[in-house]
Amino acid sequence: MKATSGVEDPQVRRARGPARVPQKGQDTQIGVARPVRTLELVEPTVTIPAPDPLREITLGGCACVQIWVEGGVSSQGVVSSRRRGRGTMKVVGLEWRRVRVPLRKVVKHASHARAESENLIVSARLDSGAVGHGEGIPRPYVTGETLETAFEMLRGWDLDRQLGAPSSFEEAVDRLANLETPARAADPRGAFGNAARCALEMALLEAFARGFDRSIGEALVRMAPPEAGLRLNPTTVRYSGAITAEGVWAERIAAWKMRLYGFHQVKVKVGVVGQNDPERLRRFRRILGKTCDLRIDANEAWDVSQVEERAQALVPFGPTALEQPVPHAQVEVLAQLRPRLGIPVMLDESLCGWGDAVKAVELGLTDLFNVRLSKCGGIGPSLALIGLAKRSGLGVQLGCHPGETGLLSAAGRQVATRIADLRYLEGSYDRHVLAANPIRQDITFGYGGRAEPLEGPGWGVDLDSETLERMTLDRESW
Numbered sequence: 001m002k003a004t005s006g007v008e009d010p011q012v013r014r015a016r017g018p019a020r021v022p023q024k025g026q027d028t029q030i031g032v033a034r035p036v037r038t039l040e041l042v043e044p045t046v047t048i049p050a051p052d053p054l055r056e057i058t059l060g061g062c063a064c065v066q067i068w069v070e071g072g073v074s075s076q077g078v079v080s081s082r083r084r085g086r087g088t089m090k091v092v093g094l095e096w097r098r099v100r101v102p103l104r105k106v107v108k109h110a111s112h113a114r115a116e117s118e119n120l121i122v123s124a125r126l127d128s129g130a131v132g133h134g135e136g137i138p139r140p141y142v143t144g145e146t147l148e149t150a151f152e153m154l155r156g157w158d159l160d161r162q163l164g165a166p167s168s169f170e171e172a173v174d175r176l177a178n179l180e181t182p183a184r185a186a187d188p189r190g191a192f193g194n195a196a197r198c199a200l201e202m203a204l205l206e207a208f209a210r211g212f213d214r215s216i217g218e219a220l221v222r223m224a225p226p227e228a229g230l231r232l233n234p235t236t237v238r239y240s241g242a243i244t245a246e247g248v249w250a251e252r253i254a255a256w257k258m259r260l261y262g263f264h265q266v267k268v269k270v271g272v273v274g275q276n277d278p279e280r281l282r283r284f285r286r287i288l289g290k291t292c293d294l295r296i297d298a299n300e301a302w303d304v305s306q307v308e309e310r311a312q313a314l315v316p317f318g319p320t321a322l323e324q325p326v327p328h329a330q331v332e333v334l335a336q337l338r339p340r341l342g343i344p345v346m347l348d349e350s351l352c353g354w355g356d357a358v359k360a361v362e363l364g365l366t367d368l369f370n371v372r373l374s375k376c377g378g379i380g381p382s383l384a385l386i387g388l389a390k391r392s393g394l395g396v397q398l399g400c401h402p403g404e405t406g407l408l409s410a411a412g413r414q415v416a417t418r419i420a421d422l423r424y425l426e427g428s429y430d431r432h433v434l435a436a437n438p439i440r441q442d443i444t445f446g447y448g449g450r451a452e453p454l455e456g457p458g459w460g461v462d463l464d465s466e467t468l469e470r471m472t473l474d475r476e477s478w
């Protein structure tokens with residue numbers, strides 16, 4: 001059983017204040033790789049990032065900015081003292097959309113099969129004209145949410161009370177880290193609304209980062225507990241490959257693709273009725289070779305009475321982790337079963353929020369957390385979970401939902417490239433999975449699953465407003 005004395009609620013930690021707070025002007029120290037140039041304005045020399053979407057000209061002693069147009073939100077503005085970090089900024093517009101995301105092929109595992117995904121995309125606009133975007137993936141079988149409940153939640157979110165008008169980027173980040181999801185009576189796990197919170201937090205974080213001319217990296221440093229192991233400088237990362245449940249030949253081809261593409265880690269979905277998992281793993285191991293790190297995900301498929309037998313039948317093929325072997329309702333049985341399975345256990349569907357995580361640590365239910373930004377409520381809560389896992393001696397996978405668009409891929413990349421010692425990394429499958437993607441850049445990982453840090457501003461990607469319009473099924477705004 002794991003020790004519990006080190007478990008601290010993230011809100012208590014935040015009350016103590018952040019451990020490392022980079023100040024304005026320390027961009028180079030936290031590894032922001034974007035181009036920077038110095039402009040002579042009316043006031044003394046100031047440093048203003050010059051990302052591509054912004055074109056600046058001097059006019060009458062002040063710098064005018066052509067603010068980009070995207071997502072139906074546009075504006076022009078003047079670089080005022082507010083954009084340089086003084087004065088206050090306030091949210092003046094919020095828009096949320098139901099977006100249909102077509103997939104290139106059916107993604108199938110033991111719980112579900114999907115040919116498309118319906119995602120939530122939120123855009124936030126500040127009174128300075130700065131705009132940010134975020135995404136959430138409401139899944140009824142994960143956090144209990146639907147697009148309808150997410151819309152309802154966003155209608156009633158009390159942003160005025162919770163955010164007010166921050167006068168600095170630090171203040172905005174601190175308030176976002178404490179952004180409270182509207183309470184719901186029948187929600188003992190505290191996870192209902194996590195996808196909506198993720199989309200909203202992402203949109204606001206990007207808007208404030210753009211508004212105050214600061215980087216997402218600075219926000220991550222401020223939000224993360226020290227134990228999360230946040231790197232000051234982002235580095236190259238490697239994503240895992242994944243083999244979903246398909247026919248024999250399609251799976252064989254998928255395994256060969258993984259090998260030829262040079263993946264060092266591959267996840268295999270198991271537990272689908274009618275499939276012989278020991279045969280499948282034998283086949284995959286033969287194709288992928290002995291050195292490939294193979295892990296399995298049962299997506300809650302195994303009954304408690306079968307878990308030991310099923311897991312041990314797969315041990316000879318050397319899986320390094322077994323993700324969510326039993327339904328969430330039966331997860332406590334893992335306290336007794338886990339040491340006998342012969343494969344380290346990772347919680348996914350049973351790891352949606354702080355309450356789940358503390359329970360898992362206290363009862364000794366798991367060896368690893370699967371942290372997914374949308375499932376876990378966004379950047380701040382996810383960093384808190386990563387910190388708890390590391391403090392408790394557990395491993396961490398930064399995962400993703402099938403059907404995430406490039407927005408969540410970008411947010412995942414911003415986190416992944418700054419977190420040291422991630423055991424596994426999933427995501428950025430964009431070009432391989434999505435038939436439509438509402439961002440302009442292609443940030444799909446490259447050979448071997450390798451991917452570089454994204455350069456700013458904001459998440460490091462630009463929304464493609466025309467594609468987003470075509471994908472939009474429904475929207476609301478204020």
Ligand SMILES: [Mg+2]
Pocket residue numbers: 297299323324348349370
């Ligand atoms: Mg899973």
